[in-house]
Amino acid sequence: MEGVDIRLEGIWKIYGRVQALKDVNIEMVGGCITSILGPSGCGKTTLLKIIAGLIELDKGRVCFNGEDYTHVPPEKRGVGIVFQDLALFPHMNVYDNIAFGLRARRMHETEIKDRIYRIMAMLGLDPREYINRRINELSGGQQQRVALARALVLEPRVLLLDEPLAHLDYKVKQKLLMELRGLQRRLGITTVYVTHDQYEAMSLSDYIAILNDGKLIQYGSPRDIYENPENLATAFFFGDANIIDSQAIGLGNNGYLIVRFEDVLINSIHEADIRLEGVIDDIIFQGPLIRVDVKINGNGIVVRALTTRKDQTAKHLRIGDKVAVGWKLSDAKILRGGD
Amino acid sequence: MPLFGLIPLTCFLLAFFYAPLLIIAYYSLYDRNNGALTINNYIEALTNPVYLSVILYSAQIAMLTTVITLLVAFPIAIYLTMYASSLERPVLLAVFITPFWIDFLLRAWAMRNMLYAIGMGEGYAAMMFGMVYDFLPYMLVPLYLSLSRLSKNQIDAARSLGASTGIIMRDLIVPYAVPGITAGMILVFFMSLSEFIIPSLLGGVQGFTMGSLIYNLILAGDRWEVGSAIALLVSAIVMALTLLIVFRYKGKVMLF
Numbered sequence: 001m002e003g004v005d006i007r008l009e010g011i012w013k014i015y016g017r018v019q020a021l022k023d024v025n026i027e028m029v030g031g032c033i034t035s036i037l038g039p040s041g042c043g044k045t046t047l048l049k050i051i052a053g054l055i056e057l058d059k060g061r062v063c064f065n066g067e068d069y070t071h072v073p074p075e076k077r078g079v080g081i082v083f084q085d086l087a088l089f090p091h092m093n094v095y096d097n098i099a100f101g102l103r104a105r106r107m108h109e110t111e112i113k114d115r116i117y118r119i120m121a122m123l124g125l126d127p128r129e130y131i132n133r134r135i136n137e138l139s140g141g142q143q144q145r146v147a148l149a150r151a152l153v154l155e156p157r158v159l160l161l162d163e164p165l166a167h168l169d170y171k172v173k174q175k176l177l178m179e180l181r182g183l184q185r186r187l188g189i190t191t192v193y194v195t196h197d198q199y200e201a202m203s204l205s206d207y208i209a210i211l212n213d214g215k216l217i218q219y220g221s222p223r224d225i226y227e228n229p230e231n232l233a234t235a236f237f238f239g240d241a242n243i244i245d246s247q248a249i250g251l252g253n254n255g256y257l258i259v260r261f262e263d264v265l266i267n268s269i270h271e272a273d274i275r276l277e278g279v280i281d282d283i284i285f286q287g288p289l290i291r292v293d294v295k296i297n298g299n300g301i302v303v304r305a306l307t308t309r310k311d312q313t314a315k316h317l318r319i320g321d322k323v324a325v326g327w328k329l330s331d332a333k334i335l336r337g338g339d
Numbered sequence: 340m341p342l343f344g345l346i347p348l349t350c351f352l353l354a355f356f357y358a359p360l361l362i363i364a365y366y367s368l369y370d371r372n373n374g375a376l377t378i379n380n381y382i383e384a385l386t387n388p389v390y391l392s393v394i395l396y397s398a399q400i401a402m403l404t405t406v407i408t409l410l411v412a413f414p415i416a417i418y419l420t421m422y423a424s425s426l427e428r429p430v431l432l433a434v435f436i437t438p439f440w441i442d443f444l445l446r447a448w449a450m451r452n453m454l455y456a457i458g459m460g461e462g463y464a465a466m467m468f469g470m471v472y473d474f475l476p477y478m479l480v481p482l483y484l485s486l487s488r489l490s491k492n493q494i495d496a497a498r499s500l501g502a503s504t505g506i507i508m509r510d511l512i513v514p515y516a517v518p519g520i521t522a523g524m525i526l527v528f529f530m531s532l533s534e535f536i537i538p539s540l541l542g543g544v545q546g547f548t549m550g551s552l553i554y555n556l557i558l559a560g561d562r563w564e565v566g567s568a569i570a571l572l573v574s575a576i577v578m579a580l581t582l583l584i585v586f587r588y589k590g591k592v593m594l595f
Contacts, residue, residue, distance in 0.1 A: 054495045075501035087492035091514045100510070101500030154500065 003031030003190035004064045004078075004157045006051060011060035013046055013214075020046045021057075022214045028207070030065070033184055033191040035201035038211035039237065044194045045084075047211070048160050051192060052081050064158070075104075080151030081160040084167075086143055088135045094120075094146055095131040101154045119153045120145075124179070141172045152187075159184070159191045165200065177204055198238050202226070210234050232256060232335050240304070246334065248299050249276065255336035263331035264305035266292055267313045272326025276303065280321045290314060294325050367567035380568040390552065390569060397549035401532040404470040408478040408527050409520065411471060416482040416519070417512065421494065432483075439476055446473070447540050454541065466542035470531050477530065478523035485519030486512070521588060529577050549573065 006028040013021040020043045028034040036044045049055040051062060053074035061070045069077060089097050095116060102112045120127040123145045135143060144164060151159065161180075165173045181204055184191050195201050201208050202222045210218045210225065210233075218225055218234045229235035235243060235258045242264065244257040251257065251274075265272050278294040281302055292305045292314070303325050307314035317323070370377040384390055415435070419428055438446065447469060454465045489511060497507050535550025542548070549569070556566030 049495070052495075052499055054499060074495075074499045079499060081496065081499050083492040083496060085490060085492055087490060087496040089493065089497075089511065092510075100497065100502070104497075104501040104503070104506055150496075150500070 032206035035205040080156035461543035482519035
């Protein structure tokens with residue numbers, strides 16, 4: 001099945017004096033997961049609701065497969081949505097929650113039952129065990145599945161997810177994230193995933209749109225954006241990077257130097273093009289990785305480096321040690337402040 | 340041991356809350372001819388057709404007040420919870436609630452002057468107007484509270500699932516409102532049933548309700564033992580009805 005392409009053209013949304021969205025243009029490839037990533041208040045949920053038709057836009061167009069859907073009402077868009085708070089109906093049982101959309105479409109009860117059993121089985125909820133359960137008798141992960149089932153049972157062409165995993169424990173979140181990825185692959189449904197969590201966005205998405213202050217600041221594949229942040233906000237927000245004022249380390253008044261933590265060399269310093277002397281300020285054990293913070297002599301800038309737990313020389317580093325850090329010029333990127 | 344904590348509260352309630360009631364109970368059983376105890380006052384209260392018709396008339400007024408209050412409060416509560424902006428909401432709530440900081444009697448008197456000024460005078464309509472105005476917050480607040488548990492996202496989810504306004508009303512708004520509706524109806528019905536000031540200030544000749552009857556019997560007509568019997572009978576019915584509703588709908592209405 002080919003997913004629907006979604007094209008957002010010059011979207012503006014203004015609430016009173018607040019510009020929630022400013023000229024947002026995104027082409028979402030059919031059948032792919034596109035994440036909208038950004039800090040809270042950046043307009044990402046507003047954008048999602050505009051795609052769903054739940055919020056009117058002030059200017060711009062929403063197109064599905066090239067067709068103008070800007071003024072199509074939500075129920076006619078073939079869009080399934082899962083909200084951050086799930087928005088389940090707690091006064092109904094699991095069955096009635098999932099049946100809600102089918103009943104609103106006046107589908108025959110026997111077909112409704114059929115579809116509900118199928119979708120529940122697909123989402124790993126045993127229908128015999130769960131159909132009569134009340135929503136508040138379910139765990140967070142199960143509620144999540146019910147919300148997904150309620151949206152997917154209508155066989156939408158587009159699936160919209162608004163931080164649906166935000167309230168779950170780490171382990172449950174990881175599990176559901178991978179399930180979601182598998183499910184999306186199987187269904188081939190165009191999926192838009194709104195999140196403020198860069199790791200969720202990275203591990204789930206084919207494409208990521210980074211939104212900041214109502215503006216699209218970068219769009220691309222996760223790897224693309226990670227390796228080539230086009231502006232300071234992206235560098236700051238997406239992945240961890242040292243953002244160093246180039247003047248402070250004597251590299252002229254060019255702007256800011258962006259160096260990923262893992263690109264900072266702390267041992268094989270002979271490979272580095274830029275070298276700085278400093279003292280270890282802190283060592284933070286992160287499981288597979290170890291972060292070493294080095295305070296550069298003279299200017300007090302802290303450069304952060306990542307080494308692996310397996311790295312034998314890093315094992316001997318202690319707080320207070322004098323070390324040299326550096327990086328290859330090819331691993332550094334220079335961005336100007338205004339970017 | 341833990342029950343010891345209840346002793347001070349129980350004593351307080353007994354002394355200041357139940358003692359007056361016990362005195363009224365004693366009055367209602369008092370035989371004014373010989374000072375002995377009797378149930379004749381109750382028999383008179385139940386058999387005198389005038390008393391009965393006044394009580395039924397009061398019940399009818401209370402019922403109408405309850406229904407009109409609900410009809411007025413429902414759209415206001417929906418507007419407050421679903422459409423009002425976060426700036427509008429507290430302002431509107433204040434608009435509905437602040438008049439109730441003013442003394443009840445003063446408000447009723449002011450209302451009477453206003454109704455006369457606009458040529459409505461006193462009578463049945465004026466009385467209903469005053470009742471609905473005065474009891475509105477008791478319906479509005481519980482309704483508002485129970486509807487505010489319904490989130491904008493739930494409505495949006497329903498819309499996106501294809502639900503019409505009718506379905507949203509039937510399957511979401513009403514079920515969420517029911518606990519507030521029951522609470523509001525119980526409050527408004529029983530308060531308006533025994534309301535005395537508004538009917539007598541605004542109702543004119545049509546304002547002769549149970550409150551006026553009891554007032555007349557006890558204070559004006561010197562039939563305080565029959566007045567007490569009527570008051571207690573009606574209290575008993577009210578209490579029985581409340582308990583019936585509360586237990587009947589327990590678990591069914593206060594679902595979540």
